[in-house]
Amino acid sequence: METVTLSINGEQVTAKKGTTVLEAAQEAGIYIPRLCFHPGLPYEHRSEAIDTVYQGNWAVQGDARGKVFEGCRLCVISVEGQEEPVCSCETVVSAGMVAHTDTAGLQEYRKKRLSTILASHPHACLTCAQREGCAREPCSTNVPVNERCCPQFNTCELRKVAEYIGIKENISKYVYQSLPVVNDEPFFIHNYNLCIGCLRCVRACHDLRGVGALGFVYQQDKIVVGTVSPTLKESGCKFCGSCVEVCPTGALTDKDLKSVDRESVLVPCRNTCPAGIDVPRYLNLIEKGKFDQALAVIRQKVPFPGVLGRVCFHPCEQVCRRGQLTEPVAICSLKRFVADQDTGFWKTGVKPAPSTGKQVGIIGSGPAGLAAAYYLARLGHQVTVFESLHEPGGMMRAGIPAYRLPRVVLDAEIEEIKKAGVEIVTGKKITSLSELLEKGCDAVFVATGAHQGMKIGIPGEDLPGMMDGVTFLRKVNLGDEAAMSGKVAVIGGGNVAVDAARAALRLGAGGVTILYRRTREEMPAGAQEVEEAIKEGIKIMFLVAPVEVSSSNGNLHLQCLRMELGEADKSGRKRPVPVAGSEFKMEFNTIIAAVGQVSEIPDNVEKNGKLIKVEPSTLAAGRGGIFAGGDVVSGPASVIEAIAMGRKAATSIDKYLGGTGAIEEVLVPLEEPSFWLGREEGFADRRRVAMPAISIEQRRGSFCEVETGLSNKMAVQEAGRCLKCDLRLRIPSVVLPPEKWLEFNTLHVNNVPEKEGVYRLLDEHKNIIFIAGTINLRRDLEKHLGSDDTCMKKACYFDFEEEGMYTIRESELIQQFLQQHGKLPEGNDILDDLF
Structure with missing residues (x-):
């Protein structure tokens, strides 16, 4: 890789030849303000205006088709030898280049550019002296609602950039334009009053995803963004959410993203699966025709893909975001499809573990017992499963009829568990846990199910x-x-x-x-x-x-x-x-x-009514070495929930036996996903592929499987309906203006004044863990430096500000934290903060 060396703000920076100054500065940790630039989007932004865009049903005609977007021009720098400032996002590095990013002239230029941007965006809150921690309602200065900043205020990228650049004191008052607020579309709200014309959304849709549902026009030299047809569906939107992800304001927001746990909301199928199967990943592999790899992804989490593909109650489908457009993706049927296509490819990723010399007895060969047995055997333990019936499988065999779960499918997957080293003893009812422990078992897992009506x-x-x-x-x-x-x-x-x-x-x-x-x-x-x-x-x-x-x-x-x-x-x-x-x-x-139905509970365990009482996080059941899971702990549940408990039990038992509890397997390397989706007319209206089934006449008097399975073509077609919600999480976070944190050590604390003020402590990841106002900043910080408090020991960084009204300022900062995170900082006592 050929590199060049240049100077940025007097610092020598080595950069890859052909990169821009902005890229080089970012790599070197030097911040240059910007709004149109985003690290997840292609660096080249030569977007061209089109004829017409729509904001809801309102058509906006442009007057400069083909005009190229100039950018926000906030990232300007001065380069020695050039008279005029240049945009760092367009300027390519060269050997010996000397660049400056923060001169007085550049600062003034950025303020003027920012004033132009803010002229069409509400900004009263940005200049308000009481903005920190403000909930915007009620407003102490009685600013009209339409002139206030949006609910994104405390996390808004535009706000952070504006505060870094500085807002001119004589900035003109914002005038509300009464532009459309489109809130009747699936998933997203588009408030055009908050759009600053940075074109990130347009570029994400066009350049990153290849969909082209969004566009822009110039109207009297002003950028107007909208959809290419009146609705997102008509515009060809694939509802991937990338436009929302890159928006620096509240112009594009999620309807349902109320939780701070973004992943659970944005990728609910994966989050809802009790076993944590990576649903989007295996659907994507099926769409590409990589059926064996898709099966390997599933088998990384469960040893019963064929069973689950037929009998799982698929909570993933109930939350599938596709269902808000038409019907959910047939996730369960697709799991069955790849299980039925098993070539054994997944076995190439299995890595045998050396024997630990430890013995585990498992009572019950249902999904919980066999799942635990499989993962414990994979970790090198000697595992014996005891089943009172004459055939293994528990309720998978005894409770589910063959027309839903053919025995050949169940037998084949149990056989793979045996091949992993698990011994299954059938026709053996265990009545004494003590007997197993006394006969050499180092641990026992009770998974007897619920077999009594x-x-x-x-x-x-x-x-x-x-x-x-x-x-x-x-x-x-x-x-x-x-x-x-x-x-x-x-x-x-x-x-x-x-x-x-x-x-x-x-x-x-x-x-x-x-x-x-x-x-x-x-x-x-x-x-x-x-x-x-x-x-x-x-x-x-x-x-x-x-x-x-x-x-x-x-x-x-x-x-x-x-x-x-x-x-x-x-x-x-x-x-x-x-x-x-x-x-x-x-x-x-x-x-x-x-x-x-209820369970038969063995002796030597503590009961919780008609169930076994366990420690929820480990499934330990009282006496050392005894664990329990499945229906005997939860009551009658599903196969996937039982498998999830079996996985948890395997982890806990391995730790109990001296291991790490790491049961995760990588059966297929993680592939680099393609961010390109491409345009597909009618995508949003595509219906779910129907599962073929035998006729009603063929079912009479027969226990043949009712559903016959998807064909290759049907499976690829159905997997292609996935919205690929997970791709949004792979878009890198935008680089925000630098925070002014100090390392929490004696050197920096000694330089803090002994004055009234407020300080914040942060952990190693720069998460705020404590906020406090005080009459003496240095004294309080010195006290925390030597504290034995568990929370205070985590403090690695801090910041402070002098403030005579420190109790009010403390309350503002805590309110701001609450709005962003939905909880108090770890070290703040709720009673102290309230009273």
């Missing part, structure tokens, strides 16, 4: 012909229930109830009716499973509750009550209330009660 609590429920849903499904799935006949009732509204109903129909029942005491909206069963049950001919009666069962002539008589919904209960669902005088009877040959 609950009683309804009504007279007659023990009559012949009555059974619970869990027991019925276990018999069906293990081959003990061969046929059924007559009319069948299933009581309940969860997945067990729906699975039992659909299984009964396949076994030959003459008719199946589900009785549920709430409405369809409150049914906890998956919406798709309910829809499929109805398609197959299963009748569902809502707002019905059983009160008694009797028997005569071999038939069961079920007495019921009509219900109505009252107030919400602790589950958040409306409580069913009996309707007086609404009793009625129905006759059935078999009644299956699927109203819940």
